[in-house]
Amino acid sequence: MHEWLPSGVDELEQAAWAAVRASHSACVIAGPGAGKTELLAQRATFLLETGQCPSPSRILAISFKRDAAENLQARVEKRCPPHLSRRFTSVTFDAFTKSIVDRFAPTLPARWRLPNGYGDIAVITKADVKGFLSRHTNSAKWGRAIATIDPATFESTVLGQWRLPVEKSISQSVDEFAADWWWFDQLRNRAPEPANLSFTMLNRLAELILRHNPLLLRALRHTYPYVFIDECQDTSFAQYDFLLSVFGTDGVCVTAVGDDKQRIMGWAGAVPDVFAMLGKDFGAGRTQLLCNYRSSPELVRIQHVLAQALDSSVEAVQSHQIAAIDVRDAARIWYIDSMQNEAQYIAEHVSEDMIRRTLRPRDYGLLVRQRAEDFEPLLANEFAKVGLRVRNEAQRIGRTTLQDLVVEPLVGLYLGLLRLATRKRDRDTWVAVAETMRHLRGDYPDADTPSPALGRQVAAFVRDLRTHLSSTPVGARACEILLTKIDEFVDLRSVARAFPMYRSGDALAIAREAMRLHLAKSANSCQAWAEALDAFEGTHCVPLMTVHKSKGLEFDTMVMIGLDDKTWWSYTPDNPEGLATFFVAVSRAKQRIVITHCSQRGTRAQVAPLFDLLRTAGVTETDLAVPALSRT
Numbered sequence: 001m002h003e004w005l006p007s008g009v010d011e012l013e014q015a016a017w018a019a020v021r022a023s024h025s026a027c028v029i030a031g032p033g034a035g036k037t038e039l040l041a042q043r044a045t046f047l048l049e050t051g052q053c054p055s056p057s058r059i060l061a062i063s064f065k066r067d068a069a070e071n072l073q074a075r076v077e078k079r080c081p082p083h084l085s086r087r088f089t090s091v092t093f094d095a096f097t098k099s100i101v102d103r104f105a106p107t108l109p110a111r112w113r114l115p116n117g118y119g120d121i122a123v124i125t126k127a128d129v130k131g132f133l134s135r136h137t138n139s140a141k142w143g144r145a146i147a148t149i150d151p152a153t154f155e156s157t158v159l160g161q162w163r164l165p166v167e168k169s170i171s172q173s174v175d176e177f178a179a180d181w182w183w184f185d186q187l188r189n190r191a192p193e194p195a196n197l198s199f200t201m202l203n204r205l206a207e208l209i210l211r212h213n214p215l216l217l218r219a220l221r222h223t224y225p226y227v228f229i230d231e232c233q234d235t236s237f238a239q240y241d242f243l244l245s246v247f248g249t250d251g252v253c254v255t256a257v258g259d260d261k262q263r264i265m266g267w268a269g270a271v272p273d274v275f276a277m278l279g280k281d282f283g284a285g286r287t288q289l290l291c292n293y294r295s296s297p298e299l300v301r302i303q304h305v306l307a308q309a310l311d312s313s314v315e316a317v318q319s320h321q322i323a324a325i326d327v328r329d330a331a332r333i334w335y336i337d338s339m340q341n342e343a344q345y346i347a348e349h350v351s352e353d354m355i356r357r358t359l360r361p362r363d364y365g366l367l368v369r370q371r372a373e374d375f376e377p378l379l380a381n382e383f384a385k386v387g388l389r390v391r392n393e394a395q396r397i398g399r400t401t402l403q404d405l406v407v408e409p410l411v412g413l414y415l416g417l418l419r420l421a422t423r424k425r426d427r428d429t430w431v432a433v434a435e436t437m438r439h440l441r442g443d444y445p446d447a448d449t450p451s452p453a454l455g456r457q458v459a460a461f462v463r464d465l466r467t468h469l470s471s472t473p474v475g476a477r478a479c480e481i482l483l484t485k486i487d488e489f490v491d492l493r494s495v496a497r498a499f500p501m502y503r504s505g506d507a508l509a510i511a512r513e514a515m516r517l518h519l520a521k522s523a524n525s526c527q528a529w530a531e532a533l534d535a536f537e538g539t540h541c542v543p544l545m546t547v548h549k550s551k552g553l554e555f556d557t558m559v560m561i562g563l564d565d566k567t568w569w570s571y572t573p574d575n576p577e578g579l580a581t582f583f584v585a586v587s588r589a590k591q592r593i594v595i596t597h598c599s600q601r602g603t604r605a606q607v608a609p610l611f612d613l614l615r616t617a618g619v620t621e622t623d624l625a626v627p628a629l630s631r632t
């Protein structure tokens with residue numbers, strides 16, 4: 001065991017090294033870019049390669065976003081041979097709890113069964129809760145207390161913290177009374193309509209299923225003796241309670257990584273002191289990391305000023321990234337008078353910088369506080385003038401979003417096959433496609449490479465696809481035929497069997513439909529199939545997204561558009577979540593941050609403390625509203 005060495009990274013700091021090899025539950029708390037996700041990938045590799053997690057046991061990794069889950073899975077697949085990485089399951093919390101309900105709902109106690117299934121995942125709004133609460137104010141016992149429930153936190157705290165009782169029981173508090181009635185309205189009272197369930201409610205049902213079925217619970221714990229939680233600071237009350245109920249036992253080793261300073265989901269009901277609770281309930285020791293592998297020394301210095309404002313006791317971290325630009329260019333505020341000029345300056349700056357430093361469009365991230373769609377038209381227009389495209393990664397495609405769609409394993413396989421058909425000698429894609437096909441066909445599960453017969457089959461299909469593409473004009477109408485051809489070759493039933501997230505429910509159908517819609521849209525504007533695939537993946541597009549969606553991602557240059565009172569309307573100096581959101585945005589950059597303030601959009605009275613912090617960190621402001629010649 002002592003001979004095991006990390007792969008893919010040159011070094012691990014001492015504390016990370018210990019956490020990778022720990023035999024007990026642990027919380028790894030560290031700032032941005034400290035390599036927390038990387039640590040989980042290394043720990044998985046260590047557990048699988050050294051036999052600490054022997055076959056058939058598996059590792060369960062839980063993330064909060066699809067791209068984070070896929071990113072972690074990809075890192076483990078890169079570091080571990082396939083027969084080992086197959087025992088690593090990386091999923092989102094919601095997908096995991098939903099899959100338990102989808103598979104085991106018939107085992108629910110009679111009172112909680114779903115005889116008519118459930119419809120599209122419900123989003124519970126404040127108005128829904130207000131309406132519901134107002135209907136119950138006439139309860140003799142709880143009518144008055146009902147008025148004290150906050151509609152904004154009803155789902156996260158009232159529904160999220162209530163463990164569903166197996167049998168009907170007398171409510172002991174107004175919260176129990178309200179939660180019980182809510183469930184009655186959304187489940188039993190709707191028959192014969194399907195139940196109306198949110199992810200929080202699915203979580204509660206999943207917890208009940210496992211609590212009510214000791215054999216199933218034991219099997220799950222046996223399957224997953226190691227559980228990882230990424231971005232643990234985002235764990236909601238329901239999710240924490242699920243972890244405690246299902247994995248809070250001897251024999252399950254939990255590794256949680258996160259950063260309190262990046263806690264930006266409090267508004268959605270994230271537990272305030274999750275690391276302390278993990279310490280108490282899981283006996284998880286604390287480890288701190290003090291490196292930053294992402295950002296240049298100058299950016300790490302600026303981040304530290306913000307970090308101190310969030311936590312005065314925070315220790316300084318050390319950058320392990322080399323500065324690629326002049327230190328004076330690392331951080332700038334741009335003051336601009338109109339939104340039109342703002343979009344133009346950003347587009348021109350990105351275009352010039354990209355050429356000068358030979359970077360690619362995806363090395364830049366355009367971040368906004370909310371509603372990326374409002375910023376998109378103007379930016380798209382100005383970027384088009386410099387020959388670049390902007391893509392709103394949060395846009396909806398069918399029943400999912402673009403950001404989630406592009407990381408679907410189904411999309412990885414289909415795009416891979418199409419890529420192979422449009423270009424020759426792409427070894428990485430060939431290896432990835434062959435590996436997935438091997439997984440689907442159950443071919444040579446213990447060998448390192450696919451069998452020659454499977455290799456020939458894939459090669460023949462790719463040749464066939466190439467011939468088809470060369471005689472088919474690019475366009476939306478050809479896409480369905482193309483995808484159907486691939487459906488037949490890969491066999492969608494085996495895709496459903498091979499990937500845990502597609503085993504139950506409608507996730508596969510959602511991904512397949514969104515892939516068709518997005519491929520058709522991409523093909524519509526292109527002359528060649530290779531171009532359409534680039535458009536699908538956004539290879540030549542500068543990504544635009546909200547700060548929340550940028551969590552876990554990194555860019556050479558982060559441009560934060562619109563630091564003003566209107567865009568940051570929810571920011572107040574006494575609520576650390578606003579500053580944490582700003583901190584997340586700033587910490588996505590490797591080399592450079594640009595922050596714009598446009599007076600046409602809003603004033604800067606309320607957000608003045610953020611400007612003050614930037615000033616304290618020595619970030620200078622350039623007035624781009626004055627003609628270039630008189631600018632300092």
Ligand SMILES: Nc1ncnc2c1ncn2[C@@H]1O[C@H](COP(=O)(O)OP(=O)(O)OP(=O)(O)O)[C@@H](O)[C@H]1O
Nearest residue numbers: 009010011012032033034035036037038293294552
């Ligand atoms: N030990 C290491 N050596 C070299 N590079 C590393 C190491 N660990 C991580 N990195 C690189 O540093 C960057 C940040 O790593 P990672 O995403 O794991 O950080 P994180 O702590 O999860 O960040 P955040 O909380 O900001 O999302 C990545 O590009 C990763 O490849």
